[in-house]
Amino acid sequence: DIQMTQSPSSLSASVGDRVTITCRASQSISSYLNWYQQKPGKAPKLLIYAASSLQSGVPSRFSGSGSGTDFTLTISSLQPEDFATYYCQQSYSTLSITFGQGTRLEIK
Amino acid sequence: EVQLVESGGGLVQPGRSLRLSCTASGFTFGDYAMSWVRQAPGKGLEWVGFIRSKAYGGTTEYAASVKGRFTISRDDSKSIAYLQMNSLKTEDTAVYYCTRVGGSWYGDYYYYYMDVWGKGTTVTVSS
Numbered sequence: 464d465i466q467m468t469q470s471p472s473s474l475s476a477s478v479g480d481r482v483t484i485t486c487r488a489s490q491s492i493s494s495y496l497n498w499y500q501q502k503p504g505k506a507p508k509l510l511i512y513a514a515s516s517l518q519s520g521v522p523s524r525f526s527g528s529g530s531g532t533d534f535t536l537t538i539s540s541l542q543p544e545d546f547a548t549y550y551c552q553q554s555y556s557t558l559s560i561t562f563g564q565g566t567r568l569e570i571k
Numbered sequence: 572e573v574q575l576v577e578s579g580g581g582l583v584q585p586g587r588s589l590r591l592s593c594t595a596s597g598f599t600f601g602d603y604a605m606s607w608v609r610q611a612p613g614k615g616l617e618w619v620g621f622i623r624s625k626a627y628g629g630t631t632e633y634a635a636s637v638k639g640r641f642t643i644s645r646d647d648s649k650s651i652a653y654l655q656m657n658s659l660k661t662e663d664t665a666v667y668y669c670t671r672v673g674g675s676w677y678g679d680y681y682y683y684y685m686d687v688w689g690k691g692t693t694v695t696v697s698s
Contacts, residue, residue, distance in 0.1 A: 464635070494677075497684045499616075506668055506688040507608075507616065513675065513682040550616055554683050558632050560606075560618040 465489050465553050469563035475571040480541045484566045486534045486551035495555035498527055498536045501565075502547045510549075511536065546570050573597035573687050575669045580692030583659055591654040591692060593669030598687075600650035601625060604672035606685060607643060607654050609665035609694075617665075619643075621672060622652065637663075659696045666691040 466489035476482050486496065494514035499507040509518045511527035514534055524539040538545055551563040579591040593605065606621035620633035622643045631643050642655040652669060673686035 493680075495682060499685075501616075506690055507685075508688070509684055509686050512684040512686075513677060516675070516682075518686065552616075552618075552685075557683075559634065560621075562616040562618065565615045 464559045465492060465556055465561055467551055467553055467561050467563040469549075469551055469566050471566060472564065473567040473569065475569045476541055477571045478541050478543055482538045482541055482568065484536045484549055484551075484568075486529075486536070486563050488532045488534075488553055488555075491531045492553045492555035494530045495553055496527070496529065496534045497552045497554060498525075499550045499552065500545075500547045501550065507550065541568075543570075573671075575671065575687055575689035577667060577669050577689045577692035580667065580694045582695045582697065584698050585659060585661055585696055587659055588655070588657045589659060589694060590656070591667055591669075591694070593652040593654075593689060595650040595652070595671070598671070600645075601647035604683070605643075605645060605652040606670045606672050607652075608668045608670055608685070608688075609663075610668070610691075611662070611665045614665075619654070619667070656694070659694075661696050664694060664696045666693050 468487045470485045496514045498511040501507040515527045526537050548565045548567045550565050574596045576594045583589050604623045607619040620643050622631045640658045644653045668691045669689040670685035671687035674683035
């Protein structure tokens with residue numbers, strides 16, 4: 464299986480900050496990388512697919528980049544509603560989909 | 572409105588079976604692959620498996636942790652996906668989410684993702 468490792472596991476930030484979350488794959492996955500946001504007690508929501516494509520309806524302050532093994536999710540200016548847990552997920556292997564362990568974004 | 576609604580969760584003893592249902596609305600169900608993802612209490616997301624659309628053979632793939640115990644099926648006439656869970660273990664305790672698998676072409680490459688999620692149904696395996 465392809466292992467996905469996110470860093471950091473948690474971080475504290477303030478409204479208006481620029482935040483970057485990193486996801487690393489154990490082998491090259493080209494651009495087969497998606498990002499999800501999950502708020503407590505809610506289902507995850509797709510933010511970014513194919514490493515850098517913004518899902519319809521998602522604010523433009525969210526962006527994704529990377530290819531191969533290293534990827535980033537950037538929030539350009541944190542808003543109060545962005546405090547949540549973020550997961551990366553690889554879709555390179557159709558036989559086994561894997562998620563990162565999650566990054567919890569908290570208010571400083 | 573595009574929507575997925577899971578049902579069938581509950582409390583079950585170890586070794587027993589349970590079947591979850593995922594009822595879809597607002598889109599042409601038969602055109603999409605469907606997936607199940609679970610989340611144990613306080614833990615991250617774990618992919619359980621998926622079923623391809625009939626156009627791609629309706630075949631299934633499973634995570635190693637559930638292979639041989641869980642079966643995903645679909646009834647396109649009813650717009651329902653199922654997750655049959657047998658020989659349940661305490662570690663199967665989780666919220667189970669049904670997802671639609673969408674996709675997009677970029678050049679020669681097809682990228683797929685889980686673009687619609689249900690609210691989840693809770694499965695508790697305990698004696």
